[in-house]
Amino acid sequence: MTTEGQRAVIDFLSDPASYPSAVDRVDRIDTHCSIVFLAGAKAYKLKRAVRLPYLDYGTVELRRRMCEAEVALNRRTAPALYEGFVPVVRDAAGHLRLDGQGEAVDWLVVMRRFAESDALNRMAERGALSEPIVEALADAIAAFHDKAETSREYGGPEAMARVLDSNRQAFAVSDPAILDAAEIERLDAMSRRALDRQAGLLVRRRAGGKVRHCHGDLHLRNIVMLDGHPVPFDGIEFDDALAWIDVLYDLAFLLMDLDHRGLRGLANLVFNRYLAATDEWDGLALMPIFLACRAAIRAHVSATAVSTQADPTRARAFASDAESYLRHAFECLAPKPARLVAIGGLSGTGKSTLARALAPHLGVAPGAVILRSDILRKTLFGVAPTARLPPEAYLPEI
Numbered sequence: 001m002t003t004e005g006q007r008a009v010i011d012f013l014s015d016p017a018s019y020p021s022a023v024d025r026v027d028r029i030d031t032h033c034s035i036v037f038l039a040g041a042k043a044y045k046l047k048r049a050v051r052l053p054y055l056d057y058g059t060v061e062l063r064r065r066m067c068e069a070e071v072a073l074n075r076r077t078a079p080a081l082y083e084g085f086v087p088v089v090r091d092a093a094g095h096l097r098l099d100g101q102g103e104a105v106d107w108l109v110v111m112r113r114f115a116e117s118d119a120l121n122r123m124a125e126r127g128a129l130s131e132p133i134v135e136a137l138a139d140a141i142a143a144f145h146d147k148a149e150t151s152r153e154y155g156g157p158e159a160m161a162r163v164l165d166s167n168r169q170a171f172a173v174s175d176p177a178i179l180d181a182a183e184i185e186r187l188d189a190m191s192r193r194a195l196d197r198q199a200g201l202l203v204r205r206r207a208g209g210k211v212r213h214c215h216g217d218l219h220l221r222n223i224v225m226l227d228g229h230p231v232p233f234d235g236i237e238f239d240d241a242l243a244w245i246d247v248l249y250d251l252a253f254l255l256m257d258l259d260h261r262g263l264r265g266l267a268n269l270v271f272n273r274y275l276a277a278t279d280e281w282d283g284l285a286l287m288p289i290f291l292a293c294r295a296a297i298r299a300h301v302s303a304t305a306v307s308t309q310a311d312p313t314r315a316r317a318f319a320s321d322a323e324s325y326l327r328h329a330f331e332c333l334a335p336k337p338a339r340l341v342a343i344g345g346l347s348g349t350g351k352s353t354l355a356r357a358l359a360p361h362l363g364v365a366p367g368a369v370i371l372r373s374d375i376l377r378k379t380l381f382g383v384a385p386t387a388r389l390p391p392e393a394y395l396p397e398i
Contacts, residue, residue, distance in 0.1 A: 006049050009088050009106045012096040013037045013044060020098060032305040033057065038113055042083070045070075045109040052304070053169035055238040064107045069237035071109060077144055077215065078233040080226060083110045111233075114224050121220040124261050134258075134266045137223065137230040138273035141254070144232070145247040145278065148212035154244035155211030157199035160289065162241060164191055167296045174303035178319050179326055187296060187326065190333050194289040205246055205283055214250035216243035219257040219298070248283045252290035253297075255366045260295065260328050267366035268359050276375050276385050288364055291332040299325035336364045 016023045016039065023040040033055060037044045047057045047066060057063050067085035074082050089102030096105070116122055120137075123129050171184045205211070215222075216236030223232050236243045251274060258267035275281065302322035309315040339362055343351045355370045362368035375385050381393055392398075 006046070006106065008096065009046065010035065012088065013046060013108075018096070018098060030305075030308050030310075032301055032308055041113050043111040043113045045111065046106060053173070054166045054242065057238070060104065060106060064104070066238050067107045067109050070235075073235050073237050073243070074233050076148075077140075077235065078226070078231045081112050081114070081224075081231065081233050083112060085109050114226060118225045119221060120223040120225070120230065121257075123225070124220055124258075124263060129263065129266060131266070131269060133225070133230055134270050135273050137254075138270045139277060140230060141218070141232070141251060142274050142277040145212060145214065145250070148214060148247075150209040150212050151244045152206055152211065154241055155202070155206040155246055157195060157202045159211075159241060159245065160195050160202065160249075160293070161192075163293050163297075164188060164195065167293070167300060170300040170304065171296075174300055174322075175306060178303045178306060178322050179299065183326060187292075187329055187333075190330070191289060191292055191296070194292070194333055198286050198289060201283070201285060202246070205286075208282075210246050210248070210280070210283065211244060212247055214243055214245050214247060216245065216250065218250055218253045219294075220254070220261075223254075246283065246286070246290075247278075248280055248286060249290045249293075252287065253294045255287075256291045256294040256328070256332070257298075259291075259365050260298075260325065264360040264366055265356075268368070269356070271366045272359070272370045275369060276379075281369075284369065287366075288332050291365055292329045295325045295329035295332055299323075299329065332365055334364075339363060339368075341368070 012018050013035075014026055014028065014037065016026050019026075019039045019042075021040050027038040029036040029038070033048050033050060033052070035046045035048065037046070045067075047063045049057055049059075049063070051058045057066060064085075064087070071082045071085050086099045086108055087104035088106045088108060089097050089100055090105050091097055091100070091102040098108075117126075120129060120133075123133075168184075168188050171179065214235075215232050217234060218232055222234040223230050225231070251271075255267045255271055258264070258270065299322050302318045302325060305318045306315045306322070309318060341355075341358060341362065343355055345351050352370075352372060355372070358368070359370050360367035377393060377398070378385055378387060378389060380398075381389060383389065
């Protein structure tokens with residue numbers, strides 16, 4: 001995946017002596033479209049000179065523009081994390097340097113370094129994700145979506161059809177030994193049928209301002225605990241069509257990721273917390289196709305990442321992930337019967353506790369929507385779910 005044209009830059013960035021402040025070592029993280037060099041208190045991200053069906057980093061100028069866009073877009077959610085972008089230059093003597101005078105041979109995003117253990121995917125792996133953390137994350141995403149710019153140029157059924165087309169193209173160039181071609185075709189056909197059924201709803205939501213400038217890649221690996229708060233970062237900068245999307249499609253990546261990791265209870269909690277803070281009830285019928293598309297994206301990204309891994313163990317792990325995500329996409333599209341469960345009882349008897357325990361196991365992923373009378377009451381009064389209402393809000397006529 002790395003072009004030989006970047007070999008000198010990669011070797012330069014791998015050398016601790018290349019950085020302005022003294023560092024003892026440089027650690028490296030490889031993904032399918034970038035290489036991150038961890039040096040001292042900073043992280044330097046180099047975009048691979050690759051062209052994929054859904055992104056183009058093929059020239060130095062394109063990589064410069066994408067670095068600039070990445071910093072600008074991600075400062076919306078993570079201003080403390082994104083410090084800027086700098087060139088790797090070749091000076092008059094022919095030596096590579098960070099920033100300074102000379103020909104820019106490549107560009108880097110410069111970020112504040114954080115402990116890998118603080119990324120939410122790592123926290124999930126060690127069982128450290130808690131209900132308060134994901135509730136705070138749901139609130140942050142709802143607030144971000146509420147402030148995001150709207151668009152009627154993007155979104156709609158045409159946009160989701162392009163997602164399916166892009167997935168099919170990405171699967172086509174992946175290693176056939178990793179994912180079964182017949183299963184990929186079957187998933188594509190199921191997804192297109194699901195999209196056809198919900199095309200009208202996608203049109204209505206776009207007209208209603210539900211397509212916004214979102215994150216675009218909102219899974220646990222792209223969220224970090226920073227200064228005690230869950231902070232999304234690494235949003236999509238390389239294709240506006242992948243970032244200007246339905247807000248529920250943005251949320252779906254996080255829900256799918258939690259569910260795929262066996263954390264459907266937390267996924268359901270995020271789902272219901274988000275719904276309590278937003279007006280997105282009309283879009284619930286879209287969740288199966290949204291979740292399936294997100295799982296399919298992780299499947300082909302994982303398959304592509306196999307070839308970028310120098311460590312055979314990591315390569316096998318990515319291959320296993322690709323197969324698992326493909327299976328998950330089918331599960332998201334599997335129909336389930338409609339079901340309504342009503343829970344009654346006196347105040348303080350555990351109605352909400354029982355509902356939260358049952359909801360993840362009812363219906364399609366990420367589980368049932370919980371309608372709580374107290375939350376609905378507060379919504380009618382225009383206050384937050386955690387606000388305290390006056391006694392008159394509980395009169396019989398209310």
